[in-house]
Amino acid sequence: MKRPLAGVLTALLMTGAALAGATEASAAPHTPTPTPVAAPDFAGTVALSNCSGSLIRTPGSLPEDPALVLSNGHCLETGMPAAGAVVVDQPSSRTFDLLAADGGEVGTVQATKISYATMTSTDVSLYQLGSSYAEIEDAYGIEALDLAAERPAQGTDISVVSGYWKRIYDCSIDGFAHQLREADWTWDDSVRYATPGCEVIGGTSGSPVVDNTTGEVVAVNNTINESGGRCTLNNPCEVDQDGAVTVRPGVGYAQQTYGIAACVGEGNSIDLGRPGCELPKPTVLAPRS
Numbered sequence: 001m002k003r004p005l006a007g008v009l010t011a012l013l014m015t016g017a018a019l020a021g022a023t024e025a026s027a028a029p030h031t032p033t034p035t036p037v038a039a040p041d042f043a044g045t046v047a048l049s050n051c052s053g054s055l056i057r058t059p060g061s062l063p064e065d066p067a068l069v070l071s072n073g074h075c076l077e078t079g080m081p082a083a084g085a086v087v088v089d090q091p092s093s094r095t096f097d098l099l100a101a102d103g104g105e106v107g108t109v110q111a112t113k114i115s116y117a118t119m120t121s122t123d124v125s126l127y128q129l130g131s132s133y134a135e136i137e138d139a140y141g142i143e144a145l146d147l148a149a150e151r152p153a154q155g156t157d158i159s160v161v162s163g164y165w166k167r168i169y170d171c172s173i174d175g176f177a178h179q180l181r182e183a184d185w186t187w188d189d190s191v192r193y194a195t196p197g198c199e200v201i202g203g204t205s206g207s208p209v210v211d212n213t214t215g216e217v218v219a220v221n222n223t224i225n226e227s228g229g230r231c232t233l234n235n236p237c238e239v240d241q242d243g244a245v246t247v248r249p250g251v252g253y254a255q256q257t258y259g260i261a262a263c264v265g266e267g268n269s270i271d272l273g274r275p276g277c278e279l280p281k282p283t284v285l286a287p288r289s
Contacts, residue, residue: 001074001123001182001205001223001234040210042103044145045163046096051075052164053096054208055109055136056217057144058261058268063134065268067144069096069111069127070257071206072222073119080119083184086282087117088270092127098142103166106140116263116270119185120280122255123222125206128268145208148216149261152191157212160193160221160254164203170212171197180253182223182236191219191254192238200224200252209254219254226250 046053046069053071061068073087074080077094081087092111100106109129117125129136133144152158152173160169174194180187191209193200200207200221209219228249229235236253238246263279265271272281 001072001080040159040161040168040212040215041101042099042161042163042166042168043101044142045099045161045208046109047099047105047163047166048075048094048096048206049077050164051203051205052162052207052221054161054163054206054217055098055142055144056147056208057133058147058264059149060261060264061133061144061268063137064132066112067109067129067131067133067136068115068264068268069109069129070147070208070217070220070260071125071127072220072255073117073123073125074222075206076114076117076125081117082119083186084120084283085118086120086280087114087125088272088282090114094127096127097163098136098140099163099166100140100142106142109136115268116272116279118280119187121186121188122259122279123185123187124220124255124257124260126260126270145210146214146216147261148211148214148218148258151256151258152211152218156218158193158198158218159210159212160198160200160204160207160252161210162200162204162207162221164207165201167204169198169200169204171195174251177238177253178241179239180223180236181231181239183231183233186239187222187253187255189256191256192248193252193254195251198252199250217257219256221252221254224250224252 262276
């Protein structure tokens with residue numbers, strides 16, 4: 001898991017190249033690559049005290065609804081949830097620095113509660129703010145990022161937008177890990193980044209992973225294998241359906257977010273009993289006889 005570093009880190013060089021091939025006159029017409037809705041920038045992202053995050057809305061969110069901030073479960077101010085733990089509707093007064101397109105801070109927004117958080121099956125936290133989307137837009141001119149309700153595809157060009165470092169990493173989705181294990185935690189169907197380009201660092205945890213074509217958030221950045229360790233803290237490993245373990249040094253990962261939309265009900269409340277909601281639920285112990 002990527003936590004903030006003590007000092008300023010040297011930026012990694014990122015390069016990219018595009019190849020175009022000529023076609024003969026008799027060949028089928030060239031189909032252009034879809035143009036991004038807008039180049040990803042920092043508008044709508046936030047900086048936490050120890051991580052990154054983003055102001056997000058689901059397809060059902062309304063302008064008057066209290067806004068939501070998305071980050072990682074391991075970024076909670078109360079510490080990392082234990083394996084199997086699920087946090088629901090816990091009071092919080094945490095503040096977030098809201099960023100404009102150029103990365104400048106335009107204001108501070110404040111939570112009223114942790115609506116949902118876990119590090120089981122996924123690594124996600126959702127904070128409910130004391131301000132609505134409309135109020136934030138009126139005060140700061142910032143709109144929330146749209147949360148995709150569909151699973152992203154392998155090969156999708158993405159940007160990991162870190163509000164903590166005010167830095168954008170560009171790469172693509174290399175594939176998906178059936179299970180990703182790191183120390184005591186296991187995450188399912190994790191996004192694997194193609195490298196080079198997304199060698200994320202401490203403080204990028206919780207950054208939105210944005211589809212460069214649609215502009216929607218498709219995942220939340222959460223870890224990288226730092227030194228080649230096998231399934232240890234800061235050194236996640238992949239486990240396939242047959243239990244085979246693969247270690248990919250220097251490769252980063254994110255947790256998909258399309259499943260969140262099905263769990264958000266009226267007024268942006270988290271309703272884990274909604275049809276289609278598959279987020280982990282709190283364990284309820286049966287009463288003793």
